[in-house]
Amino acid sequence: MEPDFSGWATKNNLRCSDGRTIMPDAFAHQNQMKVPLVWQHQHNQPVNVLGHAVLENRKEGVYAYAYFNDSPAADNAKTLVKHGDITSLSIYANNLSQQGKNVMHGDIKEVSLVLSGANPGAFIDNVNIAHASGMETLVDEAIIYTGLELEHANTQGDNVATPTQSDKTVQDVFDTLSEEQKNVVYYLIGEAMKGNGGNGGSASHSDLGEDATIEEVFDTLSHQQKDAVYIILGEALDGQESGGSINHSDIDTESIANDIIQHFKEDGMSRNVFDQSTGGGSSARPTLTHSQLKEIVEDAQKMGSFKESFLAHAGTYGIDDIDILFPDAKALSNSPEIIGRRTEWVAAVINGTKHSPFSRIKSTAADLTADEARAKGYVKGNLKKDEVIKLLKRVTTPTTIYKKQKLDRDDIIDITDLDVVAWLKAEMRLMLDEELARAVLIGDGRAADDEDHIDSDHIRPIADDDSMYAHQVTIGNDLDPGATVEAILRSRTFYKGTGTPTLFTTDGVLTDLILQKDKVGRRLYATEAELAAALRVDKIVTVEVMEDRPDILAILVNLADYTLGADQGGNVSMFDDFDIDYNQYKYLIETRVSGALTKPKSALVLKQTVGTFVTPGTPSYNGTTHVISIPATAGVVYSIDGNDVSGDVTISETTEVDARPAAGYTFPANTVTNWTYVYTA
DSSP states (O other): OOOSEEEEEEETTOBOTTSOEEOTTTTGGGTTOEEEEEETTOOSOGGGEEEEEEEEEOSSEEEEEEEEOSSHHHHHHHHHHHHTSOOEEEEEEEEEEEETTEEEEEEEEEEEEEOTTSOSSOOBOOOOEEEETTEEEEEEEEEEEOOOOEEEOOTTOOOOOOOOOTTOOHHHHHHTSOHHHHHHHHHHHHHHHHHTTSOOOOOTTTSSOSSOOHHHHHTTSOHHHHHHHHHHHHHHHHSSOOOOSSOOTTOOHHHHHHHHHHHHHTTTOOSOTTOOBOTTSOBOSOOOOHHHHHHHHHHHHHHTOHHHHHHHHHTTTTOTTGGGGSOOOOOSSSSOOOOOOOOHHHHHHHHHSEEESOSSEEEEEEEOOSGGGSOOOOOTTSOOOOOOOEEEEEEEOOEEEEEEEEEEHHHHHHOOSSOHHHHHHHHHHHHHHHHHHHHHHTOOOSOTTOTTOOOTTTBOOGGGSOTTTEEEEEEOTTOOHHHHHHHHHHHGGGOOSSSSOEEEEOHHHHHHHHTOBOTTSOBSOSSHHHHHHHHTOSOEEEOGGGGGOTTEEEEEEOGGGEEEEOOTTOSOEEEEEEETTTTEEEEEEEEEEEEEEOSTTOEEEEEEOOOEEOOOOOOEEETTTTEEEEOOOTTEEEEETTEEEOEEEEOSSOEEEEEEEOTTEEOOSSOOOEEEEOOOO
């Protein structure tokens, strides 16, 4: 049965108004499926069903063959289509899945005739979006408009493509080809024969016209017709049936062969294209013999890779450029993996601070620690003295922090695997937040005369703040982790901040502290929570950028005592602009903010004297002679039971060797400084 009309229900790679794109084969599982044909996506009454449509998945999209039923509504719609009043199709789909902005899968529930005012292009109007692991599942429905024109059937013999049928033979399908399409088939077989040692002749210039190319004409074939061509080519080259979805058990090869022979005889071809033997009767097809396969395997053993060996022999055995057959590499993610520092601590800093709607921060404190502020005893007849209170004031003004990027418009258009603009903006916000958090804790690390330096008078780093607000404690660089824990606890008395502080440190320092053991080798702290409880802090946060400040071991602070202030309009803002002269999009993210501790003695900064960094060497032990050999490493002092040792030391029991830095030297964090050697008689 001929369809009443056909047309594109939807096409691939059309960017929707909300940025989504319908990907190839999103509806491939519905190839040859029959769905209702309705009017304007109306599902509420049977009268709106006008017939049905057979879907055909193609590389360009989904093509629909529509059949009207005999209802009055269908007859009216048929008249509208025939008259050209209705020229557009659209689909109704649900169970849509997408990766990023790309629609990867869905189920077409019906095809609709729609008014011609539909958006030319496609847009998806959806609701109820649920997120899960980078894939968005649209559990509701979507109406996808394409505004594509229909192809009309009429009684004057217009050629309207029909859906594939499983009971057609290759001969039936071949007979449906136009003369031009048959010429293409002849040409393809001739070229295949030439590439297989034959004398295929030429049909490209004399028979295909001046304007049409082989590819253009071949693309006009339906999938069914292309399947038939593939089968004919397989028969021509292999002399046996090849697979396919078409029933070709009764191919009239003789009739088709005679047509092809007659065609190529006109070009000087003298042999049957279905005969693959040469004049001597030997096959012209390249073969792989047992000895050649044995050679490939032997080389694979030498190379350590069967693939490399096979590729090395591919050209020898008739497979040139076989790497073309390997599939293209697929990206595991729709966005690049960022190579950067760990930034989990950034949110803890930004979210932990107090935020003020004013960018000029003033803090006032009254010093009641002086003797003049103490209450006094009275002796009768003496003058009563006035109390003296010293007031302290500090004002912090704002500064601007920004990040700027630009992209060529051509690059934005050409990058189709991800939304590069959204990814870039997310990266800019991440880096801005990290820079602000770094400035709050330890400063930005740039020299004061660097034009990119964030002025520490506007965002005051806790690590270098005045001792009135951040108490500084300096310990020796030769203390072991146990002594460091003790120093932190003894310094805790200087903390006057709000509640329980958080300890900010590096991963290396945390490792040194948590790996402490008792005399029998048991861990003192099984978890970070146990170590935090021992240090009398709320939690421990590792900060990778603190590794740039090896003089700082730890910062104890409750960030509720640190205020970030920004006036209205000075908060984090994103700007974008287009430079018409250079065809570039430019992006700017910035904030104007001030920051400072506002409560005296609200932070505790633990520092160490930093000398020349040196890593201790590991002593060696001879279990036969019971001799420990101490390496001579400059800047490292080794000791056993508190006594300094060097050279060879003979032991008579299980012995521990400790290392500490000499004066003017420092060990890096997370360095092994203790070794135990078991004495065996």
